[in-house]
Amino acid sequence: MKCRRCGGAATLELRRHNAAFCADDFVEFFRNQVREAIRRHRMFTRDERVLVAVSGGKDSLALWDVLLDEGYDTTGLYLDLGIFEYSVESRAKCEAFASRRGVPLLVRRVADEVGAPVPVIKLVTRRPPCSGCGLSKRYLMNQTALDHGLPVVATGHNLDDEAATLFGSVMHWRTEALPRQSPALASTHPKLVRRVKPLYRLSERETAAYAFLRRIDYIVDECPFAAGATSIAHKEILNRMEDASPGAKHNFLFGFLEKARPAFERAEGPALQECARCGQVTTSTVCAFCKLADQVKRASASADAPGAH
């Protein structure tokens, strides 16, 4: 197999593009896709400071790597979820990357903010662990960006993540979720920062290949709570479709973004207000994050109460 650009020996085949690339030309292809995403959706400018949410995985570290090489002013944010050895290792990967590149990394612990780490939140809420985890991450990313005066948060969501989320929304016809599915969400309130996904044009395999070829030391083992997650099941279904018809995931997501999403946009979004407790933006009197923290506090109090054991 030959590289589409230089004609040398290819290292990676991209069936959806009917192309193959050598290592150097693939890295350039990857960077071009990120540049195109940033340009097309006006994600941020070179004058803005970008908060890059990093997990220690291939996607977020690949994203940070590209943005640094492109000369953007970035600060990393690692949220320690308290998921046993997985969190210890993933934090170490982020700290090592930040140290090697000489860039700032902020670290916040979910246990300090919510009152308990993700495994305890899972027990208290009796809901899938990704639920409380995702809620906490979105809240803390926004709050950290505001606290540090950063106007935008970039996350490592890739094409597979976005296609799987869209698939889940469509399967349940969550029409209220469809307008929010976008590579770039503008700030709609002074206390909501912009949220962008510069890797949305790149598949999971492409981000993994980029991280490998760039010798980025990322955590390969998956979050122990991911097994059985609905999003994983949806990804498996989409990968079978992709195998039968290369480009299926791309067409599904990009077709939605270009043709269908505008039909679900409403003239007015939901009414936003500030949480009576923490001041962050919410659609109700008290935000979901404060309610979660209350739930954890109540569960801890009842566990500590005399006769509880």
Added chain:
Amino acid sequence: MKVLLRNPRREVTLAGNRRVKEILRELEILPETVLVIRGDDLVTADQVVRDDETIELRPVMSGGRA
């Protein structure tokens, strides 16, 4: 050849020289879901892995994020 797999970590031995696409088919792994790694390089589906070589099939899927 030795084939290293993850989730869970395990090692499979296959006999003979094989093309990557045949290895993936035999192990019932979709090409879209793994990187095929030999040493410091990635290997495309048409390349042959020799009987005395070791490759890693590294899963690329992450998820569970809400």
